[in-house]
Amino acid sequence: MDAAEFRRRGREMVDYVADYLENIEQRPVYPDLEPGYLRPLIPAEAPLEPETFEDIMRDVERVIMPGVTHWQSPYFYAYFPAASSFPAMLADMLSGAIGCIGFSWAASPACTELETVMMDWLGRMLQLPECFIAETHGHGGGVIQGTASEATLMALLAARCKAIRRVQASSPETPEAEIFSKLVAYTSEQAHSSVERAALIGGVMMRKVPTDNSYAVRGDMLKKMLEEDKSAGLIPFYFCATLGTTPSCAFDRLTELGPICNEGNVWMHVDAAYAGSAFICPEFRPLLNGIEFANSFNFNPHKWLLVNFDCSAMWVKNRADIIGAFKVEPLYLKHENQESGLVTDYRHWQIPLGRRFRSLKMWFVFRMYGLNGLQSHIRKQVALAKEFESLVRADKRFEICAEVIMGLVCFRLKGSNERNQNLLKKIAKSREIHLVPCQLSGRFVLRFAVCARTTESRHIQQAWRHITQLTFELLQD
Amino acid sequence: MDAAEFRRRGREMVDYVADYLENIEQRPVYPDLEPGYLRPLIPAEAPLEPETFEDIMRDVERVIMPGVTHWQSPYFYAYFPAASSFPAMLADMLSGAIGCIGFSWAASPACTELETVMMDWLGRMLQLPECFIAETHGHGGGVIQGTASEATLMALLAARCKAIRRVQASSPETPEAEIFSKLVAYTSEQAHSSVERAALIGGVMMRKVPTDNSYAVRGDMLKKMLEEDKSAGLIPFYFCATLGTTPSCAFDRLTELGPICNEGNVWMHVDAAYAGSAFICPEFRPLLNGIEFANSFNFNPHKWLLVNFDCSAMWVKNRADIIGAFKVEPLYLKHENQESGLVTDYRHWQIPLGRRFRSLKMWFVFRMYGLNGLQSHIRKQVALAKEFESLVRADKRFEICAEVIMGLVCFRLKGSNERNQNLLKKIAKSREIHLVPCQLSGRFVLRFAVCARTTESRHIQQAWRHITQLTFELLQD
Numbered sequence: 001m002d003a004a005e006f007r008r009r010g011r012e013m014v015d016y017v018a019d020y021l022e023n024i025e026q027r028p029v030y031p032d033l034e035p036g037y038l039r040p041l042i043p044a045e046a047p048l049e050p051e052t053f054e055d056i057m058r059d060v061e062r063v064i065m066p067g068v069t070h071w072q073s074p075y076f077y078a079y080f081p082a083a084s085s086f087p088a089m090l091a092d093m094l095s096g097a098i099g100c101i102g103f104s105w106a107a108s109p110a111c112t113e114l115e116t117v118m119m120d121w122l123g124r125m126l127q128l129p130e131c132f133i134a135e136t137h138g139h140g141g142g143v144i145q146g147t148a149s150e151a152t153l154m155a156l157l158a159a160r161c162k163a164i165r166r167v168q169a170s171s172p173e174t175p176e177a178e179i180f181s182k183l184v185a186y187t188s189e190q191a192h193s194s195v196e197r198a199a200l201i202g203g204v205m206m207r208k209v210p211t212d213n214s215y216a217v218r219g220d221m222l223k224k225m226l227e228e229d230k231s232a233g234l235i236p237f238y239f240c241a242t243l244g245t246t247p248s249c250a251f252d253r254l255t256e257l258g259p260i261c262n263e264g265n266v267w268m269h270v271d272a273a274y275a276g277s278a279f280i281c282p283e284f285r286p287l288l289n290g291i292e293f294a295n296s297f298n299f300n301p302h303k304w305l306l307v308n309f310d311c312s313a314m315w316v317k318n319r320a321d322i323i324g325a326f327k328v329e330p331l332y333l334k335h336e337n338q339e340s341g342l343v344t345d346y347r348h349w350q351i352p353l354g355r356r357f358r359s360l361k362m363w364f365v366f367r368m369y370g371l372n373g374l375q376s377h378i379r380k381q382v383a384l385a386k387e388f389e390s391l392v393r394a395d396k397r398f399e400i401c402a403e404v405i406m407g408l409v410c411f412r413l414k415g416s417n418e419r420n421q422n423l424l425k426k427i428a429k430s431r432e433i434h435l436v437p438c439q440l441s442g443r444f445v446l447r448f449a450v451c452a453r454t455t456e457s458r459h460i461q462q463a464w465r466h467i468t469q470l471t472f473e474l475l476q477d
Numbered sequence: 478m479d480a481a482e483f484r485r486r487g488r489e490m491v492d493y494v495a496d497y498l499e500n501i502e503q504r505p506v507y508p509d510l511e512p513g514y515l516r517p518l519i520p521a522e523a524p525l526e527p528e529t530f531e532d533i534m535r536d537v538e539r540v541i542m543p544g545v546t547h548w549q550s551p552y553f554y555a556y557f558p559a560a561s562s563f564p565a566m567l568a569d570m571l572s573g574a575i576g577c578i579g580f581s582w583a584a585s586p587a588c589t590e591l592e593t594v595m596m597d598w599l600g601r602m603l604q605l606p607e608c609f610i611a612e613t614h615g616h617g618g619g620v621i622q623g624t625a626s627e628a629t630l631m632a633l634l635a636a637r638c639k640a641i642r643r644v645q646a647s648s649p650e651t652p653e654a655e656i657f658s659k660l661v662a663y664t665s666e667q668a669h670s671s672v673e674r675a676a677l678i679g680g681v682m683m684r685k686v687p688t689d690n691s692y693a694v695r696g697d698m699l700k701k702m703l704e705e706d707k708s709a710g711l712i713p714f715y716f717c718a719t720l721g722t723t724p725s726c727a728f729d730r731l732t733e734l735g736p737i738c739n740e741g742n743v744w745m746h747v748d749a750a751y752a753g754s755a756f757i758c759p760e761f762r763p764l765l766n767g768i769e770f771a772n773s774f775n776f777n778p779h780k781w782l783l784v785n786f787d788c789s790a791m792w793v794k795n796r797a798d799i800i801g802a803f804k805v806e807p808l809y810l811k812h813e814n815q816e817s818g819l820v821t822d823y824r825h826w827q828i829p830l831g832r833r834f835r836s837l838k839m840w841f842v843f844r845m846y847g848l849n850g851l852q853s854h855i856r857k858q859v860a861l862a863k864e865f866e867s868l869v870r871a872d873k874r875f876e877i878c879a880e881v882i883m884g885l886v887c888f889r890l891k892g893s894n895e896r897n898q899n900l901l902k903k904i905a906k907s908r909e910i911h912l913v914p915c916q917l918s919g920r921f922v923l924r925f926a927v928c929a930r931t932t933e934s935r936h937i938q939q940a941w942r943h944i945t946q947l948t949f950e951l952l953q954d
Contacts, residue, residue, distance in 0.1 A: 001845060003495040006563040010491030013567050017487070017574040018480040031586055035820040038590035039612070046598045046843040049850075053567075056844055060571065064837075067587030071577045079584070082831075084576040086483040090490050090530075092573050094537065096785050097494040099561040100548045107556070109508055110544030113515035121523045135516070146623060147829035157678060180680060181654030194830050200803050201634060201828070203657060203680045302831075308573050309833055326677050331916045343512040351678070351828055352624035353671050354559075354779075356786055360541075366523040367533055368478060373526075439808045 001053075009053050016057065017089070021072060021454075029075040030434045031067050038067060069434065074455040077435040077463065080246070080274045081381075081407070081451040085306040091364035092308060095357040102355045105343035112344055115144055115359035122301070122313055122362065125280045125371060129292045132315040134344075142315045143349040144358045148273035149194035150351055151298035151314040154322060156185060156198045156238050159267030159295070161325035163237035166265065180204075184229050185238040188217045188252055190245040192271065198240075205234075215248050215402060215440065217241065219256025226264055238267045241294075243287060244275025247438035247447070248402035248410045251275070251287050258293020270297045276313070277304035278382070278406055281375050287405075295321065304407070306369060306377060306453065307361045314349075323348040381407045381450045384460050388448055391464040397471065401440050407450040410440060413471065417444035426470045433463045478530075486530050493534065494566070498549060498931075506552040507911045508544050515544060546911065551929045551936040554912040557723070557751045558858075558884070558928035562783040568841035569785060572834040579832050582820035589821055592621055592836035599778070599790055599839065602757045602848060606769045609792040611821075619792045620826040621835045625750035626671035627828055628775035628791040631799060633662060633675045633715050636744030636772070638802035640714035643742065657681075661706050662715040665694045665729055667722040669748065675717075682711075692725050692879060692917065694718065696733030703741055715744045718771075720764060721752025724915035724924070725879035725887045728752070728764050735770020747774045750789070754781035755859070755883055758852050764882075772798070781884070783846060783854060783930065784838045791826075800825040858884040858927045861937050865925055868941040874948065878917050884927040887917060890948065894921035903947040910940045 001009065041063045071082045102111030116134050119142025123133050134141030145151045160183060167179045180203070187195045189208040199206035209217045209225060226236045239261050241252040254270065261268040270291060276299020278284040291297055298314040301307040316322050326348065347353050369377070389404045392411045401410040412420045421444055424437055438447050448463075478486065518540045548559045579588030593611050596619025600610050611618030622628045637660060644656045657680070664672045666685040676683035686694045686702060703713045716738050718729040731747065738745040747768060753776020755761040768774055775791040778784040793799050803825060824830050846854070866881045869888045878887040889897045898921055901914055915924050925940075 001563040003499045003563075006566070007491060007495045009563070009567055010494070010570075011488050013570045014484055014487030014491060017570060018484050020574055022480045033586065035582060035586070036590070038587065039594055042594065044597075044612070045601050047847045049847040051844045051847070053564075053845065056841060064587045064591065067585070067590060068575055069577055069583070069585040070575075071585070072575070079578070082576050082578045084573075086478040086480075086486070087530075089483070089570070089573045090486055093487075093490045093494060093566070093570060096561075096566045096569050097497055098545055098547075098549070099559050099785060100546055101556070101559045101786060105512060106546065108544070108546040108548070109510065109512070110515065110541045113513070113544060114541065117516055117519065120521075124522050135521070147831045149830045150828060153828065160680075175658075177654065177658030180658070181652075192830075197803050201678070203637075308576060309578060309831060310829075326674050331914055351627060351630065352787075353626045353669075354624045354786060364533060367528045368530065370524045370526040370528070437808055 028431045029073045074452045074459040087364040087368040088308040088361045091360040103347040104345040111357045118359040118362040145312040146310045153198040155269035155296040158322040158325045159238040182235045187240040215250035217252040243272035249408040254290025272299040409448040505908045506550045551932040552910045564841040564845040565785040565838045568837040580824040581822040588834045595836040595839040622789040623787045630675040632746035632773040635799040636715040659712045664717040692727035694729040720749035726885040731767025749776040886925040
C-alpha cells in the first residue's frame with residue numbers, strides 16, 4: 001500500500017470509525033458467543049500473497065465485531081470507563097505516523113519535552129503541590145505510564161531500593177538478602193488486585209489493611225499494623241493508598257495516613273486510577289487533600305479524562321528516587337546532552353524501554369476540550385450516576401451499598417446473595433446492558449459505572465427500566 | 478468534536494500523515510535544538526476554553542516537528558528500526574475506535590481470540606516447534622507484550638517462581654528468603670541492558686557470560702559458570718540468550734546452550750527482539766535452530782515486521798508457568814467462562830492489567846503484505862546492509878567490526894577510538910544522517926542499521942558519500 005492508497009483507505013477508515021461510533025447503540029453491548037468462536041472463521045495460516053483492503057474490512061464485520069464487548073456503547077456500565085474521544089484518536093494517528101520510540105531525550109526531543117510539559121499542565125489542573133511539577137524545582141515531575149499497575153510497581157520498586165539503601169547505611173553489616181526478606185508493603189483490603197501483584201513481582205511481603213465501614217483505610221489502622229510489624233523486626237517500606245477503590249469508589253484518608261507514612265519512612269504511593277480525573281473539578285479536589293505527604297501519585301486519564309488508552313499519569317516528588325533504582329546505561333543509548341541535568345530520559349522511569357508519543361493525545365484533548373469542557377464531562381457523568389442512584393433509592397426492593405461520590409453506583413436487591421447473582425445472570429443473558437459485580441462486606445453487589453462519553457439520561461432511564469423488568473421476572477419465578 | 482467534524486478532521490489528518498511520510502526526506506533527520514526548547518513555545522497551562530483543530534495543527538509544525546527525530550526517514554540509521562506501515566496505521570485507527578480493554582476473555586472476546594490466532598499465524602511463519610502453538614496442544618501459546626523488556630521480565634519472574642517452588646518441594650525446610658537470595662540469572666555480556674534491568678527488578682543476582690570472538694555465547698562458557706555457581710551453593714535458574722544482539726547482531730548458540738539449560742533446570746528465554754522477524758525467511762531460519770530447548774521466546778514485530786509499535790511477540794512452551802506465577806483474581810474480573818479451560822485471560826501473562834486490541838495490526842499487516850511481501854521487505858533491507866558493507870570494505874581507511882548477517886553494519890575508521898568519536902560527532906552535527914555508536918572489544922564502533930521501510934539504494938549510496946566526505950574533512954584537520 002502506497003501513500004496514495006493510504007489517502008483513500010484512510011478516508012474509508014475514518015468513515016468506518018465515525019459510523020461505528022454513531023451507530024454503536026444498535027449493536028448488542030456484550031457478545032453472544034462461546035469461547036473459541038473465532039478460530040474456525042479465519043484460515044489457519046497467513047496468506048502468501050497480499051489480500052485487498054475490502055477483504056479485510058468485510059472480515060472486520062464478519063469476524064471481529066460479533067466478538068467485541070462494546071466499551072464505548074452507552075449501555076456499557078461494567079468495570080470503569082475506557083476513555084475515548086475524537087481529538088485523542090486524531091492525535092494517535094499522528095503519533096503512529098511519526099512512529100518514534102521516545103526512550104531518551106535524543107531519541108525524539110519533542111516526545112520527551114511535550115510529555116514533561118503536558119504532565120505539568122495536568123498537574124496544575126489538579127492543583128498538585130508544586131513539588132510534583134517539573135518546571136518548579138526540577139526535583140519532581142510527571143511521566144506517562146502505560147497503566148496504573150505499572151505505576152504502582154515502579155513506585156514499589158523505587159521504595160524497595162530506597163529502603164534497602166537506608167537500612168544498609170545505618171547497619172552496613174546486615175546482608176542485603178536479610179533486609180530484603182524483612183520488607184513489608186501495605187495496601188487496603190479494598191485495593192486493586194494489581195497492587196498485590198506488584199508485591200509478588202517485587203518479591204516482598206504485602207499486608208492488607210482493614211477498612212472502616214465506608215471501605216476506607218484510616219490512619220489508626222495502618223499505624224497499628226506498622227507498629228506490630230516493626231516490633232516483630234520487620235521493615236515497613238511502602239503503603240499504596242487508593243482514592244476511588246475499584247469495588248466501591250472509596251477514598252483512603254490521606255490526611256491521616258500521610259503523616260504516619262512520612263514519620264515511619266514508608267513510601268506513600270497514591271493510586272487514584274479512576275477517581276483522579278475528577279480532581280480537576282474544585283468540588284472534588286478536597287478528596288485529594290493530603291497528597292502533599294505522598295512520594296508518588298498516579299491516575300488514569302485513559303479512564304475518565306477522554307484520552308484514549310494507554311495514558312496513565314504518574315508524578316513523583318523526587319525523580320532521583322525512581323531513576324536511581326534502575327539506571328542501566330549502555331553506550332548505544334547514551335547521548336551528549338544526558339549529563340546536562342536539563343534532560344529527561346524517560347526510559348529510567350518505567351518498566352519498558354520503548355515508548356510511543358503519547359503526550360500528543362493529552363495535548364489534543366486538553367486543547368480541544370479546554371479545562372471547562374473536561375470539567376463538564378466529569379460533572380455530567382457524576383450527575384448521571386446520581387440520577388441512577390435516585391432511581392434505585394426510590395425502589396424499596398433495592399438498596400445502595402456505598403456512598404455515591406463519583407460515577408459508580410453500588411446497589412443490590414435486598415436479600416440473599418443468590419438472588420443478586422441470579423439478577424446479574426439475567427442481565428448478562430439479555431445483553432442489553434453490561435455490568436459486573438463486586439463483593440462488599442461479604443455481600444454480592446452490582447456495580448453500575450457510568451462509562452461511555454455518549455451516555456445520556458435516556459440511557460440511564462432505559463437501563464433502570466430494564467433492570468426492574470428483569471427483577472420483576474426474577475421475583476415472579 | 479462530534480462525528481461529523483471527526484469525518485472532516487480525520488480526512489485532513491490522513492492527508493497530513495501521507496504528506497509527512499511522502500516528504501520526510503526533506504526534513505533534517507535529527508533536530509537541531511537544545512534541551513528545554515519546547516516549554517517556552519507553548520502556554521504554561523491548559524486553556525480554559527476549547528481551541529480549534531487548525532490552531533493545533535499549526536502548532537504541530539511550529540512546536541512538534543522541529544523537535545522530532547524522524548525514525549521513518551530513509552536517512553535514519555540509528556538504534557534498530559521502528560516498524561511502520563500503512564496497513565498497521567489503519568488497524569490502529571480501528572483499534573482506537575473500538576477502544577476496548579482486553580484484560581480478560583470476557584472484556585472483549587475478539588481481542589483475546591484474534592491475538593491467540595495471530596500469534597499462531599506468526600509462530601507458523603517462523604516454523605516454531607508445535608509446542609509453542611496454542612492450537613496444537615493447548616499447553617503453549619503466544620501473547621503480545623508491549624516491549625521485549627517486558628517479555629524478558631515476565632520470563633524471569635515465571636522462572637523465579639518455578640525455581641523457588643522446585644527447591645521448596647525438594648527441601649521444604651529451606652526458608653523462601655534463603656532460596657531467593659541464592660538465585661542467579663545469566664545473560665551474555667552483549668545482551669541488551671533491559672535484561673540486566675529485569676534482574677534488578679526481580680531482585681536476583683545476574684552474571685554476565687563472556688562471548689567468543691564473534692560476540693556469541695557458547696555452551697562451554699555458560700556451563701563453566703553454572704558449575705562454579707552450583708559448587709558455591711547458588712541456584713542458577715534463568716538464562717536469557719540473545720539472537721541478534723543490539724551492539725553487533727551476534728547470535729548466541731542455542732543448540733549448544735539449550736541442552737545445558739534443560740539439564741540444569743535453568744529456564745532458557747530467547748530474546749530475538751530485532752533479528753526474529755528475519756526467521757520468516759527460510760535462509761535465516763537456521764539461526765533459530767535450538768529454539769525447541771527454550772522455555773520462552775520473544776521478538777519484536779514492531780521493529781522489523783512492519784507492525785507499528787507496540788507489538789512484541791512472546792511464546793511460552795507451558796502457559797501454566799507464566800500464568801501461575803502471578804494469578805490474582807478479584808470478583809470484579811471474574812467471568813463465567815474462565816474456568817472452562819478454553820479461554821485465555823491475557824492479564825495473567827503480562828505486567829499491566831489493561832491492553833489494547835493490538836492483534837488487529839498483525840492481522841492487517843499479514844494479510845495486506847502476505848508472507849511473500851514480508852519476506853521481500855526483510856530481504857531488501859538485508860541487501861541494503863550488504864551494499865553498505867561492500868562500500869565500507871572497498872575503502873581501505875575503514876574496517877568492518879562484526880559479520881554482517883542482517884540489516885546492521887558495524888564499522889569504524891582504522892585507528893584510535895578518538896578518531897571514530899570525532900567522526901561520529903561530525904555526522905551528528907551535520908544532521909544529514911543519524912546513527913549511534915556501540916562498543917565492541919573495547920573499541921568505539923559506528924552502528925549503521927537499515928531502518929526505514931522506504932530506504933533505497935540511493936539513500937545508502939548518499940549516506941556513504943556523506944560519511945566519506947566527513948572522513949576526508951576529519952583526516953585533513
